[in-house]
Amino acid sequence: MTGQNTRTAEVQVFADRAAITHYLADWLLQQAVAKTSGPFVIALSGGSTPQALYSLMAQEPYASRFPWARMQFFLGDDRFLPHDHPDSNSGMLHRLLFSRVPVPAANVHAMPATGTPEDAAHAYETLLKQFYGADRFEPNRPLFDVNLLGLGADGHTASLFPGQPVLQEKTAWVAPCIPPAAPYTRLTLTYPAIHASRHVVFMVEGAGKKEALAKVRAQDPTCPASAITAMGDVRWLIDTAAAPAL
């Protein structure tokens, strides 16, 4: 790991969603088992793409092999909605993963969905700072071992949407964002918090992401995902339907 954040562009192309999902479940298991000191800390993404991964992690052999008690789960973003709302990322994760595996409830950190979005963002940031043990990031000391991210067709990632003020955030770790064309106010990790990840892993699938992916790969500054870096590496796991534009 270098002292500077990196956008190392490792791209792996897979036949389809199932191939990405199986590869990623195996890789996460390997990473989680290999980390023997301290918790294994993951930020999970929402949306549709990672749902097959979460379902797979709840099945054998993964369900009995992940060291759940040593794993800590945070969210990269969520809709500011009650957790039992069908569009809540927390609700989706609970249904597909957390209710099906022996992870201690105290190891799952949903984004708050009460009060104002500003209050909720502040509360989640406070939680992250307590967990990290400092209120500023130290070089070479990641907050997250792995940060899973998706890519929207408009180039957004987490809930960092094009043209939004949250993209300029330099100090807050968590912030609200009102997407211009997507429903619901969101809470999202900011660039500084995402950049404090050992590994950032993007999952990108389907022809609908081809154009956005091409822009990101060309470092188009209008695509928020273009600016993602990590303390270690940034990896892109993509399927052939999204790949031809590379």
Ligand SMILES: O=C1O[C@H](COP(=O)(O)O)[C@@H](O)[C@H](O)[C@H]1O
């Ligand atoms: O809005 C969101 O979309 C992105 C991509 O979602 P997908 O449904 O196209 O897979 C996702 O990464 C993010 O967490 C989610 O809130």
